[in-house]
Structures are given as C-alpha cells and as structure tokens.
Amino acid sequence: MTDRRSFIRQSAALLGGLALHQNLDAAFPGIGPGPTPGGDGEEFWRQVRASFACSPTLINLNNGGVCPAPRAAMEALDHYNRMCNEAPSYYMWRILDQDREPLRMNLARLAACSKEELALCRNATEALNTVIFGLPLKPGDEVVVSTHDYPNMANAWKQRALRDGVKLVHADPQLPSEDEEAMAEAFISRFSPRTKLVHITHVVNWNGQVLPVRRIADAAHARGIEVLVDAAHSFALLDYSIPELGADYWGTSLHKWLCAPFGNGLLWIKKEKVGKVWPLLSNDKPQGDDIRKFESLGTRSFPIEMATGYALDLHELIGA
Numbered sequence: 671m672t673d674r675r676s677f678i679r680q681s682a683a684l685l686g687g688l689a690l691h692q693n694l695d696a697a698f699p700g701i702g703p704g705p706t707p708g709g710d711g712e713e714f715w716r717q718v719r720a721s722f723a724c725s726p727t728l729i730n731l732n733n734g735g736v737c738p739a740p741r742a743a744m745e746a747l748d749h750y751n752r753m754c755n756e757a758p759s760y761y762m763w764r765i766l767d768q769d770r771e772p773l774r775m776n777l778a779r780l781a782a783c784s785k786e787e788l789a790l791c792r793n794a795t796e797a798l799n800t801v802i803f804g805l806p807l808k809p810g811d812e813v814v815v816s817t818h819d820y821p822n823m824a825n826a827w828k829q830r831a832l833r834d835g836v837k838l839v840h841a842d843p844q845l846p847s848e849d850e851e852a853m854a855e856a857f858i859s860r861f862s863p864r865t866k867l868v869h870i871t872h873v874v875n876w877n878g879q880v881l882p883v884r885r886i887a888d889a890a891h892a893r894g895i896e897v898l899v900d901a902a903h904s905f906a907l908l909d910y911s912i913p914e915l916g917a918d919y920w921g922t923s924l925h926k927w928l929c930a931p932f933g934n935g936l937l938w939i940k941k942e943k944v945g946k947v948w949p950l951l952s953n954d955k956p957q958g959d960d961i962r963k964f965e966s967l968g969t970r971s972f973p974i975e976m977a978t979g980y981a982l983d984l985h986e987l988i989g990a
C-alpha cells in the first residue's frame with residue numbers, strides 16, 4: 671500500500687515533471703514556431719537554417735567533429751541548467767534523471783531498435799571504449815581493425831593489446847572506393863581461426879567513405895567472429911536502422927549529425943551480449959544484462975543529456 675510519504679514523493683516528482691515541460695514551452699518565446707512539418711521547399715530550408723545560430727563571420731564546413739545544436743536545444747540546455755542550479759539534488763536526481771527513459775525510448779525509435787539495447791553515455795569514444803575494454807579477450811586472441819580507424823579507437827585497441835596480449839591485425843582497404851566487394855575482402859582476408867572480433871568504422875572520418883558493414887558482418891558471423899561498429903559519423907547522417915547493419919556492438923556521438931548538445935553519446939549492444947561486456951565504470955551488477963549498467967557514470971551534466979530531445983525533434987522533422 672502507498673504510505674503518505676511515498677505518495678507525497680511520487681506526487682512531487684510528477685508535478686515537478688509537468689511543471690518542467692510547461693515551463694519549457696513558455697521559456698523560449700524568441701525561437702519561433704520552427705520549420706513546418708512535412709515541408710521541403712526553399713521556405714522550409716530557410717526555416718531550418720533559422721533554427722540554428724550561425725556565426726556571422728565564419729562559414730562552418732565542419733559538421734563532422736561536432737555539429738551545432740539547434741536554438742531550441744541550446745535554450746533547453748540553458749533552462750535545465752538554471753533549474754538544476756536552483757535545487758540541484760531535487761531537479762537532477764528526482765526530475766531529469768527520470769527523463770532518461772523517455773529519451774531512451776525516442777532514440778530507440780530513431781535507431782529502430784529495442785530501448786533495452788541502448789545506453790546513454792557522453793560520446794562515441796566512451797561508447798566504443800566500453801566495448802573495447804569490456805569484452806572478455808585472452809592473450810593471443812586476434813582483433814581485425816583497420817588503418818582508417820579513428821585515433822581514439824586505434825589507441826584504445828593498442829592499449830588493450832599492450833595490457834592483455836590481444837593481437838591486432840590491420841585491414842588496409844584502398845580508399846576511396848566504390849567497390850564494396852574489394853573493401854569487404856580487405857577485412858575478410860585478415861580473418862583467421864583466432865579472430866574474435868572485427869572493428870569497422872562505418873563512415874571513415876578522413877574521407878567520408880562508407881564501408882560495407884553488413885557484408886563484412888555477415889562474413890564475420892559465418893566464422894563465429896563478433897562485430898563492433900564505430901558509427902560516430904553514420905548515425906543521423908545515413909538513413910538506417912542499427913539492427914540492419916548486422917553488428918553486435920555499436921557506438922556513436924549524438925553531438926555530431928544528430929546536433930545534440932556537446933557531450934552526448936549512445937552505446938548499442940545486442941540484447942543477448944549485454945551480460946558479457948564489463949562496464950568501463952563499475953556498477954553493482956557488472957555481469958547483469960540490463961543495459962543501464964553502462965550508465966553508472968557518477969555525477970554528470972543532466973541538462974546536456976535532456977536537451978537532446980529538442981535536437982531529436984528537429985532531426986525527425988528534417989530526416990537523415
């Protein structure tokens with residue numbers, strides 16, 4: 671039975687949550703209505719442009735490292751941040767922390783996967799390092815990586831190799847290329863009976879090359895090899911669902927093509943594999959199969975995380 675104290679606590683949390691969203695609508699009068707849903711012509715794209723605060727002196731040609739967040743996400747960030755600083759423990763732990771579940775659900779809708787396979791983290795580096803350092807691998811196990819991988823991931827694998835005696839085998843596809851078979855073969859030819867995992871960068875940051883992930887993944891699985899995908903540059907840029915890649919592990923940053931505030935990332939792990947990956951930051955059930963075990967990050971910026979919903983709204987209006 672609900673006692674008086676828990677009734678008051680639940681009601682306060684609910685009212686707090688409602689107040690939060692009502693205030694948000696009233697809080698951003700300067701932003702305007704935003705692009706008209708379903709539009710596509712000049713006027714629609716003018717409205718999209720007006721959704722961002724562009725520098726008057728620089729033309730931003732690099733949306734790769736980080737994309738700008740739309741005005742609505744910046745306003746939400748500012749609003750949540752002020753709110754958190756009015757009563758930190760109340761707003762952070764009782765209100766914003768609870769809103770991670772609806773955000774997880776909305777991101778799962780965009781990624782067309784189960785929300786039980788998505789963990790929110792701070793960037794692609796953290797998401798992918800969780801898998802690179804969390805997978806059980808023995809000395810002598812081989813991992814196929816490529817000469818085109820992002821330095822943070824190449825360094826993480828080098829550290830794993832140094833520490834645990836894992837052997838790195840480099841695929842060296844000739845890029846850029848339109849020959850999917852040749853690109854896939856550059857990876858597949860490096861597989862051996864000792865290969866445990868292949869690391870594939872979906873869109874290569876150096877040249878924009880899209881690698882044929884599904885083709886490599888199918889060949890890997892046929893040999894019992896697992897697949898990790900660096901999707902830092904593909905999520906919200908290319909139109910795909912995570913499951914259709916055929917991977918086992920996948921990580922991205924949301925502050926790139928989704929235009930979320932800086933410091934948002936996403937880790938996807940196939941449901942049946944969650945239990946075997948050790949969290950990078952400890953949790954009370956490190957071998958459990960709840961994806962939330964990867965979210966024990968300690969105190970972090972909840973406003974950054976929660977403002978992501980506003981970037982997601984705009985993304986859904988524009989599309990990939």
Ligand SMILES: Cc1ncc(COP(=O)(O)O)c(C=O)c1O
Pocket residue numbers: 734735793794795796819820822871873874875900902903923
């Ligand atoms: C292919 C690739 N992977 C991973 C990352 C790391 O992203 P972050 O710094 O957001 O963790 C980047 C950054 O540009 C990248 O290009």
